[in-house]
Amino acid sequence: IVSIAVFASGSGSNFQAIQEAIERGEINAKIELVVTDKPGAYVVERAKVKNIPVAALSPKNFDSKVAYEQAILSKLQECEVKWIVLAGYMRLIGNTLLDPYASKIINIHPSLLPSFPGKDAIGQAMDHRVKVTGVTVHYVDAGMDTGPIIAQRAVTVVDGDREATEQAIHAIEHELYKEALQKTLT
Numbered sequence: 154i155v156s157i158a159v160f161a162s163g164s165g166s167n168f169q170a171i172q173e174a175i176e177r178g179e180i181n182a183k184i185e186l187v188v189t190d191k192p193g194a195y196v197v198e199r200a201k202v203k204n205i206p207v208a209a210l211s212p213k214n215f216d217s218k219v220a221y222e223q224a225i226l227s228k229l230q231e232c233e234v235k236w237i238v239l240a241g242y243m244r245l246i247g248n249t250l251l252d253p254y255a256s257k258i259i260n261i262h263p264s265l266l267p268s269f270p271g272k273d274a275i276g277q278a279m280d281h282r283v284k285v286t287g288v289t290v291h292y293v294d295a296g297m298d299t300g301p302i303i304a305q306r307a308v309t310v311v312d313g314d315r316e317a318t319e320q321a322i323h324a325i326e327h328e329l330y331k332e333a334l335q336k337t338l339t
C-alpha cells in the first residue's frame with residue numbers, strides 16, 4: 154500500500170473521488186494526510202467525514218515560502234508519505250518539496266495542456282470559444298502546469314454553458330485521476 158498525501162485548496166471533490174476509489178479497493182494507496190493552504194476550504198470537511206488527518210497551514214503565517222514548505226515537509230515525513238497528489242492545490246510547488254519528492258508529485262488540471270495553464274482553465278476555454286477542452290494528469294515540475302503528461306481526456310464544451318461544461322470536466326477528472334493513479338503509484 155502506497156502512502157500518499159493529497160494537497161487541495163478548494164472543494165475537494167477530487168480528494169473524495171480518490172478516497173472512495175481507495176475504499177473500493179481500486180487504488181492501492183492510503184491517504185495519510187490532506188494538506189491545505191486554505192483552512193476554511195470545504196476539503197477540510199470532506200477529510201473529517203473520511204477520518205483523514207488534515208494539515209491546514211496558511212502561508213501567511215510563515216516568513217517565507219521555504220519555511221511554509223518546510224513545515225509541510227516535516228508533516229509528510231512524520232507520516233512517511235511517498236507520493237504527493239495535487240487535487241486543486243492552487244500554488245506552485247517550490248524546491249523545498251520538489252527536491253525530496255522528485256518525480257513523485259502528480260497534478261490534475263482542467264484543460265488539455267499545454268492549452269490554458271494556470272487559474273480558471275475552464276473560464277479560459279469558454280472565453281476562447283473552444284469546442285473541445287479536457288483534463289490532463291501530469292508530473293509536477295517547477296513550472297506552472299508544465300511537467301510530463303501522464304494522461305489526457307477530451308471533454309466537449311457545452312456551448313456557452315460554463316456550469317454544464319464544468320460538471321462534465323469534473324466527472325472526467327474523477328475517472329481519469331483514478332486511472333492515472335492506478336498506473337503510476339508504486
Ligand code: GAR
Pocket residue numbers: 161162163164165166167168240241242243261262263271272273274298323326
Ligand atoms: C479541479 O478542476 C482541478 O483540476 C483544478 O481545480 C479543481 C479542484 O476541484 N486544478 C487546477 O486548476 C490546478 N491548476 P476539487 O476541489 O473539487 O477537486
